[in-house]
Amino acid sequence: MVEQGGGARGPERRRQDIADIVLSAGSVSAAGLAERFGVSLMTIHRDLDELARQGVVRKHRGGVTAQPSGVFESSVAYRMKSMRPAKDAIAARAAEMVEPGMAVMLDDSTTALALARRLAGVAPLTVVTNFLQAVNLLSAERDIRLMALGGDYDPLHDSFLGVSCVDAIEALNVDLCFVSTSAVSGGFAFHQEQRIVSVKRAMLGAAARSVLLIDHSKLSRVALHRVAPLSAFDRVIVDDGAGADALRGLDEHKVAYELATA
Structure with missing residues (x-):
């Protein structure tokens, strides 16, 4: 379980925790992540943009997923x-x-x-x-x-x-x-x-x-x-x-x- 207050832990650590959550759950909402880490929705979207750039996750309307689609493959993780x-x-x-x-x-x-x-x-x-x-x-x-x-x-x-x-x-x-x-x-x-x-x-x-x-x-x-x-x-x-x-x-x-x- 990731504790709230993720904003004080630094963006790299928070992004790693976010990646672990998404890889485990498959899909999560951006709003749920913002509440879980105690940071703004804008901060979460910046984190998700970076994770998407790295190929770890894929953003969609309102959230993020690690699951494959017909046009996107999942990350090896x-x-x-x-x-x-x-x-x-x-x-x-x-x-x-x-x-x-x-x-x-x-x-x-x-x-x-x-x-x-x-x-x-x-x-x-x-x-x-x-x-x-x-x-x-x-x-x-x-x-x-x-x-x-x-x-x-x-x-x-x-x-x-x-x-x-x-x-x-x-x-x-x-x-x-x-x-x-x-x-x-x-x-x-x-x-x-x-x-x-x-x-x-x-x-x-x-x-x-x-x-x-x-x-x-x-x-x-x-x-x-x-x-x-x-x-x-x-x-x-x-x-x-x-x-x-x-x-x-x-x-x-x-x-x-x-x-x-x-």
Whole structure:
């Protein structure tokens, strides 16, 4: 619980506390934050403008949210807190597909990061990724040959993107590629941001087999850009929290999917 009187604690500390609240709650009102911290609504809006500039939160009329929309992706800080049991279950199933000696590519999704945590038990491996958190995690593993994809660093996703990242991917050929997307609907995988889409598409093209890792909260949702048809993936792994209607949609499009038990 954040105590009132936040105005006396300095703007940096207050903004960090605000970020923690929004990331935990998902969405809050600006008026509620002003009352909670004992500062003016104008001060709160300045704080929220700065947090939005940093990509931590997204402002909307009357408040702020860390949740994704059809055109905005959540920050990696929010995604790290979201759907953890489901992502762990998906990662456990995905790890069963990895064999020693393989070259594996991981995208910058937090579900792929959950898989990265399990790869030391399958080594020796070559792992290729553009996700800085995965690079930091795997750099300490002696039996994993780590290839970090460069490019333009993006703090919102904590990953490297852009033309140089795509060029680096297209020069490679891996056994397995694991990616996630923000939404799945109508036989397609979607994402909000074009720069992310180009990297994911390049990853699919560089892999002998591709696997889509998707927690049930992303089913029956649409985002701005199509990444690929679900038929482009050799396997789709979704957690068992998926509802009957969402799974029926996968069945109707003849998607090869597996349910991971959370």
